[in-house]
Amino acid sequence: MSVIITRIEAQKKRKQRVSLFAGDRFILGVSLDTLTHFQISPGTKLTDKQLRELEHREKLVQLRDQAFRLLARRAHSRRELRDKLRQRNYEAIMIDQLLDDFSDRNYIDDAQFAKIFMEEELKLRYSGPALIRSKLLQKGILSDSIDTLLSEIYPVTLQLDNCRYLSRKKIKSWSAPPERKQILQLTGYLRSKGFSWDIIQQATADLIEENSDG
Numbered sequence: 001m002s003v004i005i006t007r008i009e010a011q012k013k014r015k016q017r018v019s020l021f022a023g024d025r026f027i028l029g030v031s032l033d034t035l036t037h038f039q040i041s042p043g044t045k046l047t048d049k050q051l052r053e054l055e056h057r058e059k060l061v062q063l064r065d066q067a068f069r070l071l072a073r074r075a076h077s078r079r080e081l082r083d084k085l086r087q088r089n090y091e092a093i094m095i096d097q098l099l100d101d102f103s104d105r106n107y108i109d110d111a112q113f114a115k116i117f118m119e120e121e122l123k124l125r126y127s128g129p130a131l132i133r134s135k136l137l138q139k140g141i142l143s144d145s146i147d148t149l150l151s152e153i154y155p156v157t158l159q160l161d162n163c164r165y166l167s168r169k170k171i172k173s174w175s176a177p178p179e180r181k182q183i184l185q186l187t188g189y190l191r192s193k194g195f196s197w198d199i200i201q202q203a204t205a206d207l208i209e210e211n212s213d214g
Helices: 032-037 048-073 076-087 093-104 110-125 129-138 143-153 157-171 180-192 195-212
Strands: 001-005 007-010 017-022 027-031 043-045
Touching: 007 180, 017 032, 027 048, 027 195, 032 143, 032 157, 032 195, 043 048, 048 076, 048 093, 076 093, 110 129, 129 143, 157 195
Parallel strands: none
Antiparallel strands: 001 043, 007 017, 017 027
8 A cells, every 4th residue: 555745834833843744634744854865845656664764664663762851951861862762652663773873973972971970979078989989880880880980080088089079068066075966967967978987987087176176
């Protein structure tokens, strides 16, 4: 079975798409790119197989457009982008093919994504290594890659600086000497921010000394 396209109309709300008609019957909405690719014009005869190919290509175009819209908002890891596209009910095999193409074109790059994400966590949130690791694992970044990045851009001295900063910000005033409850509350907060016991103990000791000197 086949249809003959008799009319092609531009869609009012989506300027890059057109509607195909056979007589008064709506057949399919396609992008201008698909229209050109298949060289469709009034009088073009389309078989069932060609219509299925059109529909498949349109799904790919829509999938690609959706992925670009997500990436325009912010960078994504491969897993993040895949999960969001799956939520929109695109086929898994189509998504994986698209992500492979995006990786080849460097539209997505987990190594670069992880580095930028980590730098933002350090500069904007002063997060500790454990919290950063947890967040990146959730985004699909491999554990070994996270360890390598942490060793490169988050030395112990910077961890201690960030831990001290959060400590001072959290504790406005201390009793002299500080109460055990105050220290426990600060320790729990700093653990939730991803710092190790050694870093927390040093930062807390420094804060107690600062307040004692004052």
